[in-house]
Amino acid sequence: MWKQKTELTEVDAPEVEGPDTATELPAPTAEEELEDQLEGAGDENRQGTQTQIEQLTAERDRLLDRLARLQAEFENARKRAERERAEQRDFVTAGAVEQFLPVVDNFELALKSTGTEKQLRSGVSLIVKQMEEILEKMQVKAVPTVGELFDPRFHEALGTVERDDIPDQHVAEEVRRGYKIRERLLRPALVRVAHNPKQVSE
Helix, strand or coil, X not given: CHHHHHHHHHHHCCCCCCCCCCCCCCCCCHHHHHHHHHHHHHHHHHHHHHHHHHHHHHHHHHHHHHHHHHHHHHHHHHHHHHHHHHHHHHHHHHHHHHHHHHHHHHHHHHHHCXXXXXXXXXXXXXXXXXXXXXXXXXXXXXXXXXXXXXCCCCEEEEEEEECCCCCCCEEEXXXXXXXXXXXXXXXXXXXXXXXXXXXXXX
C-alpha cells in the first residue's frame, strides 16, 4: 500500500522546465564590437576624402580659369604693344618722308628742264643742298673723310693710293659718303687710304 502511493507521487510530480534558450541572442563579442567601430570610422574617412577631392577639384578649376585669363591678358598686351610700335614706326617714317617730298618734286622738275648742262648741274647742286639741310634737321651728318685718320669704326677701305701730300694711313679719297645720326653710324664711308712712302721710309 505504501509502495503504490510513493510511485504515484513520483509520477504526478510536475517537471521543472529549464530556461528557453531558443529565443535569446548571444551577446556580441569584443571582436565584433571592434569591427563595427572600424566600419563606422571607414565611412567617416571616405566622406572626408571625398570632401577633400571636391575641394581640390574646385581649387584646380579656379587656378586653371585664372591661368587662362592671364594668358589672354598677356596675349592682348603683346598685340597692343606690337600695334603701338608699328604705329610709332609709321609716324616716324611719315615725318621723314614728308620732308623729302619737296626734294622729289625738284628732281622731277630738273628732269623736265630743257636748260643747258650748266643750268642742270646748278639745279642738281641746289637739290643736294636742300637734302643736306633736311638731313641736318634730322640730326644726320656726313662722316668726315678726306684728310682724316682712317677709322675702321666709320670708314670702310676699298684700297690704298700712293700720296706724298697726305699723311700715311689717312683718308685720301671718298668713294661714297657715310652718315651717322648723332653718334650712331648709319653706314660707313667708302674710302681709299693714303700710303705715303716718305713717312714709311722715315
